[in-house]
Amino acid sequence: MNLTAVLLVATLAWPLTLLLACTVRPLRARMLPWLPLGALPGLLAALLAERDALFVFGSTRFPLAFAFDRPGAALLGVAALLWLAGGWYAAAYQAESPARGRFAVCWLMTLTGCLGVFVVADMVTLYGLLGLLTVGTTGLVMQEGTARALRAGRIYLSMALLAESLLLAAFVLIVSSAPGNTLLIVDAPAAIVASPWRDAILCLLIAGFGIKSGLVPLHFWIPLAHGAAPVPASALLSGAVVKASVIGLIRFMPLDHSPWLAGALLAAIGLFGALYAVLVGVTQRHPKTVLAYSSVSQMGVIVALIGMGMASGEGSAGLIAAYYAVNHVLSKGALFMAVGVVADTGRRRLWTVLLPAAVLAVGLGGLPLSGGALTKAVAKTLFGDGLAGTLATLSAIGTTVLMVHFLRCLKTFAATGPDDCAERGLRWPWLIMATASLVVPWTLYLMAPQNSLPDAISPYALWASLWPIVVGVVLSWALLRWKRQLPQLPEGDVVVGLAAMGNRVSALAAGLGQQLDAALRRWAIGGTVLLALTAVFAWGLRTLL
Secondary structure (H helix, E strand, C coil): CCHHHHHHHHHHHHHHHHHCCCCHHHHHHHHHHHHHHHHHHHHHHHHCCCCCCEEEEEEEEEEEEEEHHHHHHHHHHHHHHHHHHHHHHHHHCCCCCCCHHHHHHHHHHHHHHHHHCEEEEEEHHHHHHHHHHHHHHHHHCCCCCHHHHHHHHHHHHHHHHHHHHHHHHHHHHHHHCHHHHHCHHHHHHHHHCCCCHHHHHHHHHHHHHHHHHHCCHHHHCHHHHHHHHHHHHHHHHHHHHHHHHHHHHHHHHCCCCCHHHHHHHHHHHHHHHHHHHHHCCCCCHHHHHHHHHHHHHHHHHHHHHHHHHHHHHCCHHHHHHHHHHHHHHHHHHHHHHHHHHHCCCCCCCCHHHHHHHHHHHHHHHCCCCCCHHHHHHHHHHHCCHHHHHHHHHHHHHHHHHHHHHHHHHHHCCEEECCCCCCCCHHHHHHHHHHHHHHHHHHHHHHHHCCCCCCCCCCHHHHHHHHHHHHHHHHHHHHHCHHHCCCCCHHHHHHHHHCCCHHHHHHHHHHHHHHHHHHCCCCCCHHHHHHHHHHHHHHHHHHHHH
16 A cells, blocks of 8 residues: 555544554543544645545445545544644543543544544445444533533434434435445445436435534534533534535535536525524523534535535535635634633633634634635635625624624633633643644645735735624624623524424434335345444443443
C-alpha cells in the first residue's frame, strides 16, 4: 500500500485499536490522556494524502473501500483537528470524573464513527460506522446520568435509529439498481439517476441524512443532546458529528442530474429551518442551548446549498457546502469550548475569553474578514440575488442576533470568584481552535484558483458582509428592550408536541419495520449488516453498563 492508503486505513484503524484496548479494564481507566492521539492519523491524512484516491480491499461482493475527495479531505482535516483539541480539552475536563473510563469508551466510539465516514467508500462499512457513531454519541449525551441527560439520550437514540432505518432502505434500493449490485458509494449517484425508484431513494436519503443534520422539524434532538452532554462532547457533536450527514448528502446526491423539484424543496426546507432556529434560539437562556439552535440554523444553510446545487445542476455545490461546513466545524467547536472556559473564569479575566468569543460568534454571521464572511461570499454564487439569496441574507442577520444573545448568556455563566482562571488543559485547546477558526478558512479560500485576496478585501466585499452585521446588532438591541415579552419556549420546542403523538409514531415505526424487514430478506447482505450492528450495539451497551 502507498502512503495515502496507509493513512486512510489508519484514520479508521487507529481509534478503533484504542477502542478495543478499552476492553481491558486497567487500560480503560488510563485511556483519558490518550484521547487527543486518536485523531492524529486523520489529521495527517488530510494534510498528506493524495486527493481523488480510491482503494478497494476484499471481494467485489463484500468490499472494504476507502476514498478521498476534496470535500472529504477538507471536512476530515478540520474534524480531526477538533477531535484532537477536544480530546485534550476532555482529558482536563473529565480528569476527576469517576466515570472517565466510560467517557473514554464513548468518546472513542464516536471518534471512530465520525472520522471513518469521511474516508470509507462502501455502503456496508458506512452503515456500520453510522451505527457505531450512534452508540457512542448516545453514551456521551447520557454521560452525566441526570434525568435531563437520560431523556436527551433516549430521544437522540430514537431519532438516530429512525434515520439509519431510512438510510438502510435507501442503500438497499441503490444497490438493487446499480450494475452488478456494486456497494461502492462512488457508483451511487449514477445508480440513483437510472433507478426506477429514483424519487423514493432521494426521499429516503434526504429524510435520513436530514434527521442527522437537524433539519426542521426533526431538529429537536440537537438542542436536547448538545445541552445535556458535557462541554467537550457538545463541542464535538455540534462541530464534527453532524457533518457526517453533510458528506453523506454530497457523495450520494446526483448533483448534476437531480430533479429540480427535489433540490428546490431541499433548499426551501433548509432555509426555513435556518430562520426558524434563530426565532426559537433567542428565547433560550443557557449558552449551550443557544449554540445548539445556532447549529440547527447553520446546518439548514449548508443543506440549502446542496439543494440549490441539485436544483441548478451545479456539481461544485458539494465543495461549496463542504467549505461552509469547515467554518462551522471550527467556529462552533471553539464557541462550545469557550462555555467551559468561561465557567472557570472570574469577571476580572473574563474579557480575555469574551473578546475572542465575540469575534468568532459574530463571525458566524459574516463579520468582515472572518471565515464567516468568506463562506457567505462563496455561498452567494449558489444562492444568487433572488429569493434564495434574500433568505440567506436574512439568515446572516438572524445569526448575528442569535450570537449577540449567546454572548449575553455566556457572560452570566462566569465563575463566581473574580480572579478565577481556567486551567491550561481547557484554555490551550480553546485557543488552538479559536486561532484555527480565523486561519483555516482564509487558507482554503486563497488555495482556490478562482479566489483572490483583493476580491476578499475590496470595499464592495467588506460592505456586503458588514451591513447585515450592523442590522443584526441593532435588532439585538431592540430584542434586549423587549426581552421580558418573549415567550419562554421549552428546550427542544416541537418535541413537546411530538410527545403527544408517541403512540401513533410507534405504530408507524412498527409498520415501517415490517416493510424494511421484507426488503432486507431480498438482499443477501442485509442479514450480515444487521448481525454486525447487533454485535456492535451489544458490545457498546455492555461496556456502558
